[in-house]
Amino acid sequence: MIGIKSGMVMQRGPENVCDITIQAAALPPFAVYRGAAEGNASIEPAAEGAYRLRGIPTGGPYTVTLGDSVFESVYVGDVWILAGQSNMEGLGHMTAEDYHFTPREDVRALYLSNEWAPAKEALHDLGDAHFKIHGLLGGCHKPVAISVGPGLSFGLTMQAYTGVPQGLICCAHGATNLAYHWDPDALPQGPDRSLYAAMVRRVEENGSHVRGMFWYQGCSDAEDQLCEAYTENMKQFVAACRRDMGEHLPIVQVQIGRTVSRPNADYRRWWDIIQERQRRMDEEIERLLTVSAITKELDDAIHLDSPSQAALGREAAEAMYCLVFGTDRRGCLPPPQLEAYWLETDALTGLARLKIRYRNLHGRLTAEGRPHGFSVLDATPGNLPQLVFKVTLEGDTAVLHLAVPEAALHGLALYYGYGPDPYCNITDAAGRSIPAMGPIVL
Numbered sequence: 001m002i003g004i005k006s007g008m009v010m011q012r013g014p015e016n017v018c019d020i021t022i023q024a025a026a027l028p029p030f031a032v033y034r035g036a037a038e039g040n041a042s043i044e045p046a047a048e049g050a051y052r053l054r055g056i057p058t059g060g061p062y063t064v065t066l067g068d069s070v071f072e073s074v075y076v077g078d079v080w081i082l083a084g085q086s087n088m089e090g091l092g093h094m095t096a097e098d099y100h101f102t103p104r105e106d107v108r109a110l111y112l113s114n115e116w117a118p119a120k121e122a123l124h125d126l127g128d129a130h131f132k133i134h135g136l137l138g139g140c141h142k143p144v145a146i147s148v149g150p151g152l153s154f155g156l157t158m159q160a161y162t163g164v165p166q167g168l169i170c171c172a173h174g175a176t177n178l179a180y181h182w183d184p185d186a187l188p189q190g191p192d193r194s195l196y197a198a199m200v201r202r203v204e205e206n207g208s209h210v211r212g213m214f215w216y217q218g219c220s221d222a223e224d225q226l227c228e229a230y231t232e233n234m235k236q237f238v239a240a241c242r243r244d245m246g247e248h249l250p251i252v253q254v255q256i257g258r259t260v261s262r263p264n265a266d267y268r269r270w271w272d273i274i275q276e277r278q279r280r281m282d283e284e285i286e287r288l289l290t291v292s293a294i295t296k297e298l299d300d301a302i303h304l305d306s307p308s309q310a311a312l313g314r315e316a317a318e319a320m321y322c323l324v325f326g327t328d329r330r331g332c333l334p335p336p337q338l339e340a341y342w343l344e345t346d347a348l349t350g351l352a353r354l355k356i357r358y359r360n361l362h363g364r365l366t367a368e369g370r371p372h373g374f375s376v377l378d379a380t381p382g383n384l385p386q387l388v389f390k391v392t393l394e395g396d397t398a399v400l401h402l403a404v405p406e407a408a409l410h411g412l413a414l415y416y417g418y419g420p421d422p423y424c425n426i427t428d429a430a431g432r433s434i435p436a437m438g439p440i441v442l
Contacts, residue, residue: 001028003053003207004064006072007116009108009167010056011079011209016164018056018076020207023049028067031055033074035062053207058164060106075106077165078158079210080320081245082123082151083182083199084217086174087254087293089124090149091142091303098148098306106165107155110206116167119155122147123170131201132192137173137181146299148306150254153313154214154320161321161330169206171199177220178233184240196237200244212250212324213241214316218278219256219302222270222420231277231284238285250287250323252316255279255435257293259302259420271420275436279338289319291335294373294417294424295433315432334360336434339396341414343406343442352409354400354442363429365393373424374400375415376442387412391426398426398434413439 003022004010013019018041031041033056041055043066056062060075082088103118110116111123114130125147126139155166173195176182186194191201203210221230242249255278259271275294282288296308304312321332339359346353354376358365365371371391387409390401402409415438417424427433 001066001069002205004066004071004074005116005206006074007108008071008110008206009075009077009079009116009165010207011167011211012058012076012164013054016058017054019052019054020209021046022051022053022066022207024051025049027051028069030065030067032065033062036060060165075108075165075167077106077167078162079167079169079206080155080158081169081171081199081203081210081213082154083171083213084215084254085172085176085220086302087219087304087309088149088151088172088214088216089126089174090122090147090151090309091174091300092146092148092306092309093299094121094145094148095306104156104159107159107168108165109155109168109170110202112170114202114205119152119168121149121152123149123151123168124172126173131198133195133198134173136193137176137195139173148309150216150309150313150316151214153310154317157314157317158320161317161332167206169202169210171195171202172216175220176217177223177226178217178237179221179226179229182217182237184237184244187240187244196240203245210245210249212252212320214252214320216254218274219259222256222267222274224266224270227270227273227277230274231281234281235284238288248287250320251285252289252291252319252323253278253281254312254316255290255292255294257296257304257436258298258422260298261301262420268419272415272418272438275417276438279435279437287323289323289334290435291315291319292433292435294422294436295427311431333362336360336428336432338435338437341440343409345406346401350405352402352404352406354402354414355397356400356414357397358434359396361396361428362432364395365398365426365434366429367393367425367427369425371398371426373416373422373426374398375418375438376400376402376409376412377415377418378412393426409442411441413441415439
């Protein structure tokens with residue numbers, strides 16, 4: 001029987017009861033659940049060889065009997081896909097808080113081993129992976145000391161927001177690009193040969209219904225040609241995900257943050273292209289929001305540290321809550337986004353000021369120390385000296401004080417977070433970063 005497992009979280013439907021699809025040779029003669037509540041669930045044909053199981057209330061744990069099969073420790077709530085590359089896989093260093101974390105029974109993970117258990121680090125241990133694709137791509141056991149990603153924090157925050165059990169389907173694999181490793185056209189190759197197929201199979205084997213996807217990827221597409229095709233590849237990827245795992249699948253993605261020690265001189269431009277295309281992705285794809293990692297700290301040349309991963313997971317959960325449930329009394333807002341920018345002339349000096357306004361802020365823009373991260377440079381290749389001599393923050397607006405008059409800015413480009421290793425420190429009052437951006441030609 002495919003679609004139900006012991007220990008799983010079943011996706012709830014609109015009536016706050018389970019609504020999943022199972023595959024079986026024949027319709028089981030009865031469906032009974034016992035535990036937090038007791039009763040009979042409905043099971044009915046959905047398609048050839050597929051049946052729809054409904055009626056088990058949100059909560060758990062339950063023991064579910066389908067015909068002669070018994071499934072223990074089953075919950076009903078919301079289920080999320082965790083996918084992408086190494087920062088989603090998790091390579092942050094464990095802290096004392098991480099080591100002392102006590103898992104919750106109602107926040108559970110489908111690990112790469114294809115077994116459900118309470119969620120804790122490491123969510124993604126490639127050495128335990130059931131599907132062979134992870135081994136073919138170089139997967140191996142990693143020390144728990146280097147294993148922290150944003151998925152656990154995301155699940156815990158969603159449980160706090162909704163009050164219902166949460167399930168995390170782990171699918172990420174480090175050093176993978178969107179164009180090849182996550183290519184939806186590889187679906188027919190099966191889960192042992194394709195990361196995309198492995199992700200789809202995990203969803204199918206666990207009821208075929210999920211609430212949404214948390215996606216963190218893009219570093220490996222910061223290459224010649226791949227970066228230029230990133231938007232179209234992402235549009236095709238999302239369309240396939242919605243075809244195969246839910247027509248209206250909401251997606252929260254992470255805009256890549258910082259990296260160091262990249263020797264290719266063109267890498268600066270490629271990295272900026274990926275960031276800018278991710279920033280504008282919601283213009284191309286509906287029901288997608290982007291959270292920024294540009295202010296987060298690193299534990300090595302590219303992987304976020306544990307506090308940053310935890311903060312990112314919380315920010316992604318807030319964005320997902322807005323996508324799925326809307327803003328309400330919890331005060332959730334979408335991530336900060338660029339709203340408008342315009343030039344003015346300082347009446348005293350005759351020099352230009354560039355004003356940049358943001359929306360979706362908790363409180364006002366803020367920075368610890370001198371606000372930093374904006375640049376106005378030659379768009380190609382960016383060799384002019386820095387023209388921004390001061391940044392002041394006025395509510396929802398950053399004011400860039402420039403060392404030249406307005407006329408000298410024609411054809412130059414605005415950046416926030418120029419290149420792969422900028423220093424950026426501007427957030428809203430809740431600590432959420434404004435997004436990296438640029439080039440935006442003035």
